[in-house]
Amino acid sequence: MDSAATRAHMPPQVSFTRPKSLSIAARVYGYPPTHNAGSEWMLHSMLRPLVEHGHRVTVWLSHPGSIEKRYDIGGVSVVPYQEGADFAAAVQKADVLISHFENVPLVSGLARTRQIPVVVICHDNFATTFHNAAGADLLVYNSEWIRRDGEIFYARYPPEFLPKRTIVVRPPVIAEDYRTEPGDRATLVNLNADKGGELFWRIAAWTPEWSFLGVRGAYGQQIMPPPRLPNCEVVDSVPGTNMREHVYSRSRVMLMPSLYESWGRVAVEACASGIPVIAHPTPGLVESLGAAGIFAYRDDVNAWIHALLALRDPVNWARASRRAKARSEQLTRESDLDLWCDAVESLARERRPASLRGASAARRLWRSQ
Template sequence: MRRNGLRILVIIPVYGRSSLPTGAFITTAEYVSGLVAAGHSVDVVTTIKEPGEVYREGGVRVWPLRQWRRAVQASAPELVISHHGDRKAPRIIARLGRTHHLLMVHGLADDTDLGRPALVWFPSAGCRAHYPAYRGRALVLPPPIDPARYRTTPGTLVTLNGSTTAKGADVLAQVAEQMPDTPFLMVRAAGHTPGLLPPNVEVMDRSDPRSVYARTRILLMPSTTESYGRAGVEAMLSGIPVLAAPLPGIREALGQAATYIPREDTTRWVAELRRLQDPATYAQVAQRCRAHAEGLDYPANLRRFEVECRSLGATGARPAPALRR
């Protein structure tokens, strides 16, 4: 008779205490927490930022890459979960025989070959559409976003969560130059130094998300590419208005609650920011944003992902074979 929980191995670049992770890694960590809470046994192998030794965090055993063979032997996984684009994961997965594989696709990658996993997770239909050649089983499910992690009292700054052109740093610089009396905040992308910025733009290192939103009055998302608008949802949980480029993934995440502006139309970005300087207008938009974010079902997203993982186990998953060195 089969026990209730699966043995699951997650292969992910970073996990937990080893970094201040980006949205993709936070999303996976949230799903992992849901799997542990549902009674599954989860081990994680990190492929970039390696802890010195094995450690436990939140019921998960975390292994550095150099110990991946020990991780496989100790966990005997019936399901393996990895990220598309992680170049170190495939060589481990290739050694796992017929163990079921769930591939998580967090972005719109140039490499559109997803291989033949048992299941592919996408954060939005827009992201799924980017991979038309994939014909296998797919799960389109929004990232789980825990309100308790993000809710705060909004601050006073106009914020961009990223310092690259892909996140809209060029648009923020142009807008800030036209609004010298408005304070702006740019959160530095990992390993990236932004170019010359107007003096009214403060740059801060990546930090706890709540501390960023506690300084934020309005969030800008003039991105060139997004598979989902996670940062917008996070901000809206605190009633922070979001101005965003009209990308499919962002529209799926933010619906009618955001204000959409073509990223190259700097005049419109400035006009909308000035419109939100009116307290009554700001309050109305903030309420709309808060209502939208509160309508998203965080526990249901965790449950749906867990059900899909459990269903893979019910289709005859075979534990990973013993490995030879």
């Protein structure tokens, strides 16, 4: 890296500035506000600062949704599947392409054919995810533990198979978007089996001292409470923009007995309001919650019951709440969004026309002297 002294002595004719407005196109399955999975909200949180940097960001959807006309959310223009038949032609002039999950092979193919830099976001450590991301110009891991697994995967392959650059961007959570006064419920968001829907209702049956709030998820078969559980309430899926009002303002404790979480965005959103989180220790939740987490294995129902009963004590709850707020503040201070924006913009600098590459050549020559 250039030291401050080195930068001070760079030739005056060599100038490196943020690129002018870029055209950035993303191709994904669904997008907020109608598609409420954590990975899509992570992507939106990453695209918003690119818009704030003055870039034109368009998201093209690959699956029909309930919104059939182009719309804008946070400055990001979203083209629904119903209007997106010309995606392949429209992105020919894009400066950067972005994708994740099942759209990566298509987008990577278009990027190679048209020599457009491609960014792939990895939200999990599945072999298919890493395989599809091979050769990406920029690979974004959503946590350090996913990065470590990715490096182990790619270590078996020759250099030409590897992503050209990798960074870690932990799912950004803008704390003020979620901060509120906690309520009185023990809450689970998404009642499918992998998220712990069945365990949630077992805990509710054994802790009548608590009132429970179950929020239907955006995906997966939802497990409803058994009859005659008077301390339970179920509400429909809540858009991310309404989570503060309809979920966190009603929650005193967040339960996350998930079988798998690569990060655990809901946990971090809850921490913004000082809501303690009891979680199964998946690698992602251990990393995201840090010292704020209250961990219990999902196959040990007694551990969950005892943790909840302990949080009935106002002193214990206040202590756990302070740890949650401190973790939220730490993640806000250590945001990866500047790193992310710089990485995307650097792809455009590297792709600039031959007439503009002289500065890069001059810089390399100067460094070698």
